[in-house]
Amino acid sequence: MILKEKTVKYYNPILEKSFNFAIRIVKFYKLKSPDNYSLNSLFKQILRSGTSIGANVSEAQSAFTKKDFINKLGIALKESRETEYCLKLFKESEIITEKEFLSLFKDCEELSKLLTSIIKTSKEL
Numbered sequence: 001m002i003l004k005e006k007t008v009k010y011y012n013p014i015l016e017k018s019f020n021f022a023i024r025i026v027k028f029y030k031l032k033s034p035d036n037y038s039l040n041s042l043f044k045q046i047l048r049s050g051t052s053i054g055a056n057v058s059e060a061q062s063a064f065t066k067k068d069f070i071n072k073l074g075i076a077l078k079e080s081r082e083t084e085y086c087l088k089l090f091k092e093s094e095i096i097t098e099k100e101f102l103s104l105f106k107d108c109e110e111l112s113k114l115l116t117s118i119i120k121t122s123k124e125l
Contacts, residue, residue, distance in 0.1 A: 025050030
């Protein structure tokens, strides 16, 4: 199960990537959680954290101050790290395959790196 879909264009890389990642997380949840009812709370956690990344990035676009912008992106970064943790847990617990893990983890890691870079650059300005 590699969840690749057509992408939504925002013409802003972090908005596009975080939104498209959220779509993948929702589809991952829909595919995996019905089969693993006893693990439903873990699946709900990755659904929350994985979709929260894009929600916070989107909210940051309307920040009133640079401090608020950095804060919202900081929250998005924390959510991406939590999502990475959940993916590692799923892989090591053999809930997902290596292929599924790598597909989702790579995108989440890219989001983390982008967010880190944007936050650092914003703090320097």
